[in-house]
Structures are given as C-alpha cells and as structure tokens.
Amino acid sequence: MRTALVIGTGLIGTSAALALKARGVAVHLVDHDPDRAATAAALGAGTDAPPEGRVDLAVVAVPPAHVAASVAAAMRAGAARAYVDVASVKGGPRRELTQLGLDLTAYIGTHPMSGKERSGPFAASGDLFEGRPWVLTPTRDTDTEVLNLALELVALCRAVPVVMDADAHDRAVALVSHTPQLISSMVAARLREADETAVRLCGQGIRDVTRIAASDPRMWVEILSANPGPVADVLAGVAADLDGTVRALRALDSADEAKRAEGASGIEDVLRRGNAGRERVPGKHGAGVPTAYEVVGVLISDRPGELARIFADAERAGVNVEDVRIEHATGQQAGLVQLYVEPSAAAGLSEALRERGWALRP
Amino acid sequence: MRTALVIGTGLIGTSAALALKARGVAVHLVDHDPDRAATAAALGAGTDAPPEGRVDLAVVAVPPAHVAASVAAAMRAGAARAYVDVASVKGGPRRELTQLGLDLTAYIGTHPMSGKERSGPFAASGDLFEGRPWVLTPTRDTDTEVLNLALELVALCRAVPVVMDADAHDRAVALVSHTPQLISSMVAARLREADETAVRLCGQGIRDVTRIAASDPRMWVEILSANPGPVADVLAGVAADLDGTVRALRALDSADEAKRAEGASGIEDVLRRGNAGRERVPGKHGAGVPTAYEVVGVLISDRPGELARIFADAERAGVNVEDVRIEHATGQQAGLVQLYVEPSAAAGLSEALRERGWALRP
Numbered sequence: 001m002r003t004a005l006v007i008g009t010g011l012i013g014t015s016a017a018l019a020l021k022a023r024g025v026a027v028h029l030v031d032h033d034p035d036r037a038a039t040a041a042a043l044g045a046g047t048d049a050p051p052e053g054r055v056d057l058a059v060v061a062v063p064p065a066h067v068a069a070s071v072a073a074a075m076r077a078g079a080a081r082a083y084v085d086v087a088s089v090k091g092g093p094r095r096e097l098t099q100l101g102l103d104l105t106a107y108i109g110t111h112p113m114s115g116k117e118r119s120g121p122f123a124a125s126g127d128l129f130e131g132r133p134w135v136l137t138p139t140r141d142t143d144t145e146v147l148n149l150a151l152e153l154v155a156l157c158r159a160v161p162v163v164m165d166a167d168a169h170d171r172a173v174a175l176v177s178h179t180p181q182l183i184s185s186m187v188a189a190r191l192r193e194a195d196e197t198a199v200r201l202c203g204q205g206i207r208d209v210t211r212i213a214a215s216d217p218r219m220w221v222e223i224l225s226a227n228p229g230p231v232a233d234v235l236a237g238v239a240a241d242l243d244g245t246v247r248a249l250r251a252l253d254s255a256d257e258a259k260r261a262e263g264a265s266g267i268e269d270v271l272r273r274g275n276a277g278r279e280r281v282p283g284k285h286g287a288g289v290p291t292a293y294e295v296v297g298v299l300i301s302d303r304p305g306e307l308a309r310i311f312a313d314a315e316r317a318g319v320n321v322e323d324v325r326i327e328h329a330t331g332q333q334a335g336l337v338q339l340y341v342e343p344s345a346a347a348g349l350s351e352a353l354r355e356r357g358w359a360l361r362p
Numbered sequence: 363m364r365t366a367l368v369i370g371t372g373l374i375g376t377s378a379a380l381a382l383k384a385r386g387v388a389v390h391l392v393d394h395d396p397d398r399a400a401t402a403a404a405l406g407a408g409t410d411a412p413p414e415g416r417v418d419l420a421v422v423a424v425p426p427a428h429v430a431a432s433v434a435a436a437m438r439a440g441a442a443r444a445y446v447d448v449a450s451v452k453g454g455p456r457r458e459l460t461q462l463g464l465d466l467t468a469y470i471g472t473h474p475m476s477g478k479e480r481s482g483p484f485a486a487s488g489d490l491f492e493g494r495p496w497v498l499t500p501t502r503d504t505d506t507e508v509l510n511l512a513l514e515l516v517a518l519c520r521a522v523p524v525v526m527d528a529d530a531h532d533r534a535v536a537l538v539s540h541t542p543q544l545i546s547s548m549v550a551a552r553l554r555e556a557d558e559t560a561v562r563l564c565g566q567g568i569r570d571v572t573r574i575a576a577s578d579p580r581m582w583v584e585i586l587s588a589n590p591g592p593v594a595d596v597l598a599g600v601a602a603d604l605d606g607t608v609r610a611l612r613a614l615d616s617a618d619e620a621k622r623a624e625g626a627s628g629i630e631d632v633l634r635r636g637n638a639g640r641e642r643v644p645g646k647h648g649a650g651v652p653t654a655y656e657v658v659g660v661l662i663s664d665r666p667g668e669l670a671r672i673f674a675d676a677e678r679a680g681v682n683v684e685d686v687r688i689e690h691a692t693g694q695q696a697g698l699v700q701l702y703v704e705p706s707a708a709a710g711l712s713e714a715l716r717e718r719g720w721a722l723r724p
Contacts (some may be wrong), residue, residue, distance in 0.1 A: 113563055113565060125723065127661075127721065127722070127723050128723065130661065130721075130723060131661070131698070133562055133563055135563070162559060162562055162563070164559055168557075168559070168560070171560070172556070172557075172559065172560035172563050173563060175552055175553065175556055175560060176553075176556075176560060176561070176563050176564045176565070176568050177563070177565065177567060177568065179549065179552065180549055180567050180568040180571040180572075181567060181633075182607055182629075182632065182633075183545060183548075183549050183571065184567070184571050184636065185632050185633050185635070185636025185637075186545075186600050186603045186604060186607070186632060186636065187541065187542055187545050187600065187636075187639075188635075188636040188637075188638075188639035188640040188643075189603060189632060189635035189636050189638070189639045190537055190541065190596055190599055190600065190639060191537065191538075191639035191640070191642045191643065192635060192638050192639045192642070194534070194537055194538075194642065195530075197524060197526055197530070197534065198530070198533070198534035198537055198538060199538070199642050199643070199644060200495055200524055200644065201475055201495055201497070201524070201534050201535060201538050201539070202538045202643050202644055203475060203538070203539060205539060205542050205543060205546075205573075205574045206538050206539065206542040206643060207643055208570040208571070208573045208574065209542040209545065209546050209570070209571055209573075209574065210542075210636075210639070210640050210643055211567075211570045211571075211640075212567045212570065212571065213636035213637065213639065213640040214637060214640045214641075215633070215637075217630050217633035217634050217637065218630070220629070220633050221626050221629050221630045221633070224611065224614065224629050225614050225622070225625075225626055225629075228611040228612070228614035228615040228625070229611075229615050231611055232608050232611035232612055232615070234552055235604060235607060235608050235611070236608055237552055238548050238549065238552065238604065239601065239604050239605065239608065241548045241551060242548060242597060242600065242601050242604060243601065245544055245548070245597060246594050246597050246598055246601065249586065249590040249591075249593055249594035249597070250590070250594055252586065252587050252590035253590040253591050253594070260587070263587075263590070264583050264587055267544075267582070267583050267586050267587075268579050268580070268583050270544065270547050270548060270551060271544075271547050271577070271579035271582050271583070272579050273547070273550075273551035273554060274546065274547025274548065274549075274550040274551050274572075274575035275547075275550075275575065275576060275577075275579065276550075276551070276554050277547075277549075277550035277551045277552060277553035277554045277572065277575065278550040278553070278572050278573075278575040278576045279576075280553045280554070280556065280561050281550075281553065281561070281564050281568060281569055281572055282561060282562065282564055299489075299492065299493075305677040305682075307673045307676075307677075307683050307686070308670075308673035308674045308676060308677035309677075310673075311669050311670035311672075311673040311674070312670050312673070312674055314669075314670060315667040315670035320667075321669050322688075323688050324669070324686055324688065326684075326685050326686065336493070359489065360489075361487060361489050361490065361492065
C-alpha cells in the first residue's frame with residue numbers, strides 16, 4: 001500500500017491516518033467539515049489536498065448511520081482500489097450497500113476494537129490500535145487483493161486481525177460490549193434513590209460493576225441505535241434469568257422448606273453459570289485473577305511515591321505483580337493496594353514487604 | 363473492655379479476637395467445633411479455656427441462620443454484660459430474638475463490611491477490619507453502656523462505625539452488594555454459549571462488570587438466603603428498567619421515525635440515570651475515576667519489574683498515581699498499564715515516561 005484516502009477525520013480516522021503516515025503511506029484526508037480535515041493534517045496525519053487519481057485504499061471512518069452513503073459516494077467516484085469502513089456495527093451498513101446495488105467485491109466492513117473516552121482528531125494517536133483486535137468481515141465475494149489491502153491496514157496499525165461474519169460481529173459486540181454497558185447503567189441507576197448511609201457501604205464489587213456506567217450517554221445512544229436487535233436479544237436472555245432469580249428469592253423467603261430448597265438451588269444455578277461464563281473472559285482480569293492468583297493487601301498513605309516504593313520492594317523480592325487494585329476505605333485517607341501474584345510467590349512477597357515496614361492485610 | 367468471649371472462630375470471629383487480643387483484651391474462644399477454637403487459640407487469638415465468670419462482651423460470629431440461637435444460649439447462660447453478632451444480615455436475627463422473648467437491652471446486631479475470598483481461622487487477621495465500615499444497629503431499647511462496648515469493639519478493630527436501622531442495613535446491602543453480585547453473574551452467564559471468536563472481543567468493560575461473577579456460589583447462597591426479600595425488591599426495579607430498555611431497543615429497530623426517536627430517548631434516559639447513580643459511589647474507584655482523572659496508557663512487556671520501573675519513573679516525575687489498571691491484549695504478550703492521575707499531571711507524566719523510553723497509548 002502506497003496511498004490511502006481517509007474519509008472522516010475523527011478519533012479513529014485520524015489515528016489510522018497517523019499510523020499509515022508513520023509507516024510511509026501517502027495519506028489524503030477528507031471530512032464533511034474541512035476544518036477538521038485541516039486539523040488532522042496539522043497534527044501530521046497526512047494532507048487535506050485531494051489525491052491525484054485513484055488511491056490504493058479508502059478508509060471510511062464516519063458514524064454507522066453514514067457509512068453506506070460515504071462508501072457509495074467514494075465508489076462512484078472511483079476513489080480507490082479497495083474500500084473499508086471502521087464503524088462499530090457491520091450488518092446494517094452491508095445491507096444498505098447491497099440495496100444500493102453496488103459491486104461489493106472491493107469493499108470490506110471492519111471494526112477496530114479501540115475504545116476511547118474522548119473523540120475527535122485531537123484525541124487521535126498512531127498507536128491507538130496496537131495489540132487490539134481489529135475485526136474484518138469479508139464475504140465470499142470479496143476480492144482477495146482487497147482483503148490483503150485491509151489486512152495490510154490492520155498490520156500497519158499493529159492491530160490483531162480477527163475475521164468474522166458481519167452479523168456474528170454485531171451479535172458478539174452486543175454480548176461483550178453493548179449489554180454490559182446497559183446493565184452497568186441499570187445497576188448504577190438503583191443507587192440514585194439510596195440514602196447517604198447506604199451509599200457509604202459500597203465496596204469494590206459495586207465499584208467494578210458500575211464503572212462503565214459513567215460513560216457518555218450520547219455516544220452510547222449512537223452505538224446502540226445501530227445495533228438494537230442483537231442487544232435486545234441478549235438483554236432478553238438476561239431478563240429471563242432475572243425473572244427466574246426474583247422467583248427463586250421469593251421462594252427463599254417462604255415458610256415452606258421444600259420451596260426454600262428449590263429457591264436456593266435456583267440461586268446456586270445462576271451463580272454457577274456466572275462462574276462458567278466468567279471463566280471464558282480472556283486476559284489478566286479474566287478468570288485467572290480471583291482464583292489463580294493470590295492477593296497480597298498492603299495499606300498505604302496517600303503520599304506520592306507509596307506505589308513506587310511498593311513495586312520497587314516487590315521487584316527487590318523478585319516477585320512479578322500480575323495485577324493491582326487500589327481501594328480507599330470509608331473515612332480514611334489511607335488506602336489498600338491489592339497485589340495479585342502467583343500463589344507460589346505470595347508468602348515470600350508478604351514477608352519481604354513486612355520486613356520493609358509495610359502494613360499488610362491478607 | 364477487659365474480657366471478651368468470641369463464639370464462632372471462623373474468619374470474622376478469629377480476626378476480631380486477634381484485634382482485641384492485640385489491644386490487651388483477655389479473649390476466650392469457643393466454637394461448635396472445638397478443634398477450630400483450638401486452632402484460633404494456637405494462632406494467637408486468645409484461649410479456648412472457658413472464662414471465669416461473666417465477660418464484658420460476647421461476640422457471636424456464626425452464620426446468619428444460627429445467630430438467634432447462639433445469642434439466646436449465651437444470654438441464658440449469663441455469659442456477658444453485652445452481646446453483639448457480626449452476621450451479614452440484621453433484620454431476621456433481631457426478629458427471631460424478639461420472638462424468643464429475650465430482653466434485648468444488652469444486644470446489638472452489627473456487621474463489619476470486610477469481605478474475603480477465603481474463610482476459616484487460617485484466613486483471619488487482626489487488621490481485617492481496619493478502615494472498613496462496621497454497621498451497628500442499636501434500637502431505642504439498647505442500653506447505652508452496651509452501645510459503648512460495641513463501639514469500643516469497633517474502635518479496637520480500627521473499623522469505622524456506621525449506625526443504621528437493622529432493616530435499612532439489609533436493604534442497603536441488598537442494593538450495594540447482593541444485587542451487583544447476582545447481576546454480574548447473569549451478565550457472565552450469557553458468555554457461556556458465546557463462540558470463541560466473540561469471546562476474543564472482550565474488553566475492559568465486561569471484565570470489570572463480570573469480575574465478581576467468579577465468587578463462591580455456596581457462600582453467596584447462604585448470604586442471599588438470609589436476605590431474599592430486600593434483594594428481590596431491588597432486582598424487581600432492575601427488571602422494570604430492563605423491560606423498558608428492551609422495548610426501547612425494539613423501537614429503535616422500527617421503520618417508523620417517531621418510534622425510533624422514542625426508543626433513543628428511552629435508552630438515553632437509562633444511561634443518564636446510570637451516570638447519576640454512579641456519581642454516588644464513593645472512593646477512588648467511584649465517580650472520580652473516569653471523569654476527574656486522566657488516564658495515561660503505557661505498553662509493557664511481561665518481564666518482572668516493568669511495573670516497578672513505571673512507578674519509579676512516575677515518582678521521579680513527581681506524579682502521584684491515583685489508580686492503575688493492567689490489561690493484556692488479544693494475541694499479545696505485551697500488556698497495557700493504565701495510570702489514573704490528576705488531569706494537571708497527565709501531560710508531564712506522559713512526557714516523562716516517553717523520555718524514559720516507554721511506549722504510550724493515549
């Protein structure tokens with residue numbers, strides 16, 4: 001790939017442009033707002049001058065609702081040898097393009113899984129995609145050369161290509177991203193009416209479950225509007241579990257012992273299925289953390305450098321810290337640092353930290 | 363307080379005994395299993411010999427279902443001047459005690475909010491309660507001297523006393539602890555049937571939402587069995603939101619523009635209520651993290667000492683790291699460390715880390 005045209009210079013478009021530019025591709029930038037394209041160019045993402053003739057790859061980086069029209073316009077202008085979009089849903093745009101009667105051998109829908117709190121070209125970075133999954137949704141009509149150009153884009157952005165069917169992609173993100181967002185918001189919403197004393201009892205569990213409830217509502221309305229069916233299907237499954245769980249809890253509240261036993265077994269069932277599902281979450285925060293690692297708890301003050309000293313002491317002890325959580329307790333300035341380490345390393349680390357004067361909590 | 367009797371030498375009982383003993387209280391230990399009391403004594407938590415005469419405080423640390431019988435037996439034996447229990451629910455045990463016709467002026471139900479993955483005396487520690495909320499549920503019948511003995515217990519354990527009504531406590535833990543547990547399990551349960559490719563797309567959001575889904579089902583069945591009504595009530599509120607959200611998503615899927623607008627506004631509403639509820643979660647992981655702190659992302663290898671070096675470099679730059687998350691990317695050994703810092707410190711930290719050779723991701 002020698003030349004590319006990035007259509008839409010928001011966070012994703014500008015980040016891709018920066019990555020391509022850094023690897024020697026001549027990048028042209030265009031946006032419905034010429035100022036934004038000029039900004040991306042000023043940030044070093046390429047030129048906002050139009051390309052002379054056809055480029056190798058057009059990267060359409062516009063919101064889901066505008067993907068089909070943008071791809072169609074670029075195709076009709078003969079702008080590129082290959083066309084990709086990078087929107088967070090894939091089934092809808094493909095169906096719209098098919099309805100427009102376009103030849104889709106030169107098109108692949110893609111989705112780089114790189115979230116970000118901020119948007120726009122100023123938030124962009126050439127390493128946004130590094131090590132992240134980048135979904136590609138070729139069909140059997142896709143030209144091999146087009147697939148290879150898309151794979152080259154992913155490689156130049158140092159992402160990890162994952163090939164999926166477009167509709168399977170939409171169901172997958174409904175499951176692993178869109179549903180957790182809505183459920184987190186619903187649990188957090190329950191806290192609105194809680195009294196101050198109840199809120200003081202919040203621990204690490206509810207903190208983690210509601211962390212993403214702080215996300216931007218407008219961005220999420222856009223995302224969910226483009227994928228409502230698959231998300232509703234997953235939520236319907238949660239709703240069925242929820243109804244069953246409420247019934248089990250009511251049975252647990254009964255005076256009848258057989259009913260109570262039935263309720264307990266219903267509750268245990270959903271908790272066990274939760275264990276099994278959690279096992280499938282990959283990564284350090286996945287199934288490994290609570291079971292495979294031991295936690296060493298260290299009490300710290302809020303002075304700068306406490307963490308640096310803990311980690312330096314852990315290194316001195318020859319222990320690799322696999323994960324860490326920091327928690328501040330109600331009514332105290334002091335915090336608790338939870339170090340996740342291999343079980344075989346826990347006792348040695350505890351001893352080493354105690355020797356160096358740290359107060360531990362098991 | 364000079365003498366105490368701890369009834370039940372599991373994690374909580376033994377931890378309280380260790381704390382009391384460390385502050386000079388003569389502690390007697392008893393358990394339905396004499397070996398367990400002997401173990402706690404061997405760990406330095408006190409003596410398993412019976413007290414000579416009445417102690418100042420009896421701490422009943424048995425599972426919720428056995429609290430009333432244990433407190434009643436101790437009271438009938440005239441074992442102490444004051445009686446507390448430390449079970450995770452408070453309304454049921456109090457009602458059972460009232461039904462037994464006991465004089466409850468000498469009793470206070472309490473609940474130290476100190477969770478733990480492991481149980482039993484070996485997991486115990488004298489600093490288990492440090493800085494944690496410890497709920498006390500006195501009534502207007504409670505003798506002031508009894509309340510003061512309970513407050514002394516909390517102070518000696520270095521916990522933070524929080525006074526609540528017993529039923530308000532049970533509703534509060536239903537909201538901030540029991541409901542998040544069940545919901546986390548239900549979201550995780552959806553992953554059981556997901557195909558391998560879908561699971562590869564899991565990011566930090568679903569990792570956090572499902573972390574506590576790895577909890578021990580048996581322990582949770584016990585906890586939930588003691589508090590089914592309040593948990594069912596909170597879940598019913600979530601269920602109503604869930605039904606509304608599924609309806610809003612189906613409306614978003616409609617061809618009718620007015621319906622779609624209505625659906626979008628329903629989705630935005632639940633997301634905004636989630637924002638508002640999340641704002642109420644206290645602590646460093648609370649509302650502060652996503653909005654008040656900036657995140658500096660640093661790519662690391664899996665070699666030991668990488669974290670120590672990052673934190674040492676952050677300290678050298680004079681920056682206090684407020685929180686940290688570690689994430690490993692699909693198909694890569696390298697990980698991403700997210701450092702949460704005050705917004706004013708982010709740019710300086712990024713520059714300092716870059717200068718010291720770290721690869722950053724914004």
